[in-house]
Amino acid sequence: MSGVSVTKGVEDAAPASGDLVVLSNVNKHFGALHVLQDIDLTIARGEVVVVIGPSGSGKSTLCRTINRLETIDSGDIRIDGKPLPQEGKELARLRSDVGMVFQSFNLFAHKTILENVTLGQIKVRKTDKKTAEDKARALLDRVGVGAQADKYPAQLSGGQQQRVAIARALAMEPKVMLFDEPTSALDPEMINEVLEVMQQLARDGMTMVVVTHEMGFARSAANRVVFMADGRIVEEATPDQFFSNPRSDRAKDFLSKILHH
């Protein structure tokens, strides 16, 4: 096959392979800050990748570039073999296949819990209202907030809101789910209820990219840990390898600061 791109001929020729998200040579600046530097990252179908690193290392930005909430300056991002399109209908279609869960939940404040979960199905997937509601209720039950369906987001606890946000993303039947520090805004006693839902998802085979500070989750649910610092991927390893035997000094330093108390 005479591909246009010759840099990675084999992968390009077989877009339906196991690779779902492929970032190659991605760079991004915020003004003078080079927030993503030559990022190469491949996420396979069904893989759970946890991105950790100190604040300001670019891990949230990395997560947000995958559905183009942040644009990139150079490089290439492909999802299921297709490059990320420019802003417009194509991009909207692609985003509907990429679920996203935010640090601050971002549930639609003027809509009920049920409406939050049916909106995307009805407006993007064009599902009829009845089917969408049945599915929404099933998903809300699955994440344990079925009883709250008719309330508004502000009436729920943070943990409940985040579980609704997960249900809202799942309602679109995404190919991959992005979690941008999903537990960072939660009170400590609510973190576990969200992590349990995420762990269940991981067991069900969902492809997940999780930016988090929850090392316990990284250990138990991740297939791979990506450690970022200063806009670069410093280290990639299995959780066992990474936590018991980090190779880079930067990772050793980071782990010594967070694991010793």
Place this chain on the structure above:
Amino acid sequence: MFDFLSSGRYDLLGAFWVTVQLTLYSAVGSLIWGTLLAGMRVSPVPLMRGFGTAYVNLVRNTPLTIIMVGSLLGLYQTLGFKLGADLSADIGFRLAVLAMVAYTGTFVCEALRSGINTVPVGQAEAARAMGLSFVQVLTLIVLPQAFRSVVAPLANVLIALTKNTTVASAIGVAEASFLMKNMVENETDALFAVFALIALGFIVLTLPTGLLLGWVSKRVAVKR
């Protein structure tokens, strides 16, 4: 003191009815035009943003009287636009509504835009991440929340609009202040009574508006 009213020469209720009609048509038109302008001002298309900004800054800073008289002299007498009406009273009324909409739309736009700024950016991000288009994000998520936060400022705009309808008398629309001019000419012995009467009429229109919308604004506020 108010015995000039019983002479039957003045149709006070009729005049205020014209004021009410001017206000209602202009309010609906301004709300629509202002929303469109706000949509343009936050749109990702530079041309639309540019038009919205230029229009708002130009029209908002032009005296309403100039827009009003300009629409009569320019649109009707020079260019011959009758806006689908035949009677000259109807033409005047429609031109007045057009001028009010063109003018008040800019204030609605700016009130709404400040409301859009109160909607956390995460709301739009979550909507975009779900695959909604720009127009869907705006109409389903951002504007509904923006409107709820600007009911009180919009009430101000509506009150100002109600009182601004008096400018329509400059192009001969027979609303309340037009009647007042006739009264002032004929009833020189009851000047203050005339002024008080017309002022009271406007208070009757605007005070309940403000109270009602103040109550609405509390009811529909988005809890975060």
